[in-house]
Amino acid sequence: MSELEKPAYHHGDLRAALLDAALALLAEGQEPSLRAVARRAGVSPMAPYRHYADREALLAAVAVRGIEGLKSTLEAADADAAPGQAVVAQAVAYVRYACDHPVLFRLMFGPSRPSAEHGICSAAQEVKDVLLGRLAHEAPQRFTPDYALGCWALIHGLAQLVVEGLLAETDPDPLGNGLIERAVQAMLTRTAEA
C-alpha cells in the first residue's frame, strides 16, 4: 500500500527512532549531533525537540541505552563463565564492548557525558554491581566495597587504554592475544604485599 511508500506525517514512534538513529551514527563512528540524528531519522531538524528538551537530553538517553547494552553483555558473559572465572570473562566482555562501540563508550563514560541529573551516575554504578555481583555471592569474605571499586577501575581502565589506542604501539591486539585476561588474572591472584 501507499502506507509503506509515503512516510507518515506522524511518525509513530519518533522518540525511539531518534535513539536508533543516534546509535547508528555512533556505530559508524560519527558524533551524533542533533541535526545529524534528525537527518538520519528522516525528519526535520526541529522534530527532536518534540521528544527531547535539548541536545543534552537526547544524548543522555543514548548514553543510558549504551549502559544498558553493556550491562546485558556483562550478564551474558557472567552466565557463560566457568566458576571462578566470572570476573575475567566479564573483563574481556567489557573491553570488547568498548572496542566494538568506541564512540558510544566515550559518550557513556567520557567528557561529553551529560551531567548527573540524567541518572547516568547510578546507571554506571549498576555496571559495577553487575561486574561484581557473582563474586559477592561466591566469595563474600573477600568482597568489600573497596575491592569492588578496584576491580571496576581495573577493568574500566583496561577498556579505556585499549579503546583510546594507548597500548597500540606495544600491543596491537590485546583482546586477541589474551593480554586482557592475563592482566586481570595478574591483579586478582597476587599474594599479600606487606
Added chain:
Amino acid sequence: MSELEKPAYHHGDLRAALLDAALALLAEGQEPSLRAVARRAGVSPMAPYRHYADREALLAAVAVRGIEGLKSTLEAADADAAPGQAVVAQAVAYVRYACDHPVLFRLMFGPSRPSAEHGICSAAQEVKDVLLGRLAHEAPQRFTPDYALGCWALIHGLAQLVVEGLLAETDPDPLGNGLIERAVQAMLTRTAEA
C-alpha cells in the same frame, strides 16, 4: 622602555607562548581551539601556523606537555613515599593530577587525543614505566609486564572514574576520604584466588 609597552611584531618565542596559552585555557576548563589559543597569546588566528602544521599538531604538543607534567608529579610522589607505599602514593598523585587538570587529562588520554604519529603512545607508556619503576626494582619477582599493565589500568581507571564524576553520587570526595588508597590497597594485597 617602549620595548615593554608595544608588543614586538616578532614575538620571540611564540611557539612556547602558544603552548602556555593552551594550558592556561585548559586550566580554565575551556577547549583550546586554534583560534582561542591564538587569541589568548595575543596574536592573529593565522600566527600559530608558523609553528604548528595544524590544530592537531598543536594539541599533540600540549598533550605531550601534560604527560611530562604527570610524569614529574608521579616521580615526586614516588620519591616522597615510604618503602612499600610507592604505588599507592603514586596512584593518589595520578588521580589528583587528573582532578586538578580534568580537561588536559582528557586531551592527554581521551578521544580528541591526536593519533599515534605524534608520539603520545610512547609518552603514555613512559607514564606506566614511571608508575611501576620502583616496584620493578624493589620486588622484581612479582613484577611482570601483565602485572604492570594491570596496575596502570587500575590507577588510570580510578582517575577516569573520578574525573568524569562517575563516583560523585555515591562518593563525593574520593581523594579526601581515602577511597583511592583503600581501593588500590585492596587490589594489591589480595590473596591468591584459585
Added chain:
DNA sequence: TGTACATCAGTGAACGCGCGTTCACTGATGTAC
C-alpha cells in the same frame, strides 16, 4: 660601515562549514456534542 635583498614571522579579511536553537507555520489526530 652601508646598502640590497632574501627570508622569516607575523597580519587581517574572507571562505564555507555544521552546529543548536528561534520562530511562525501547517497537516494530522482525536474528542465533545
Added chain:
DNA sequence: TGTACATCAGTGAACGCGCGTTCACTGATGTAC
C-alpha cells in the same frame, strides 16, 4: 453518524556562532658584498 475545534507532531526558513583554514599581504630581521 457528523461536525467543530482543540491539541498534537511535525515542517522549513532563518539566526548567530565559533571554528579551521585559504589567501595575499607587510613589517622586521639578518646576511653578503
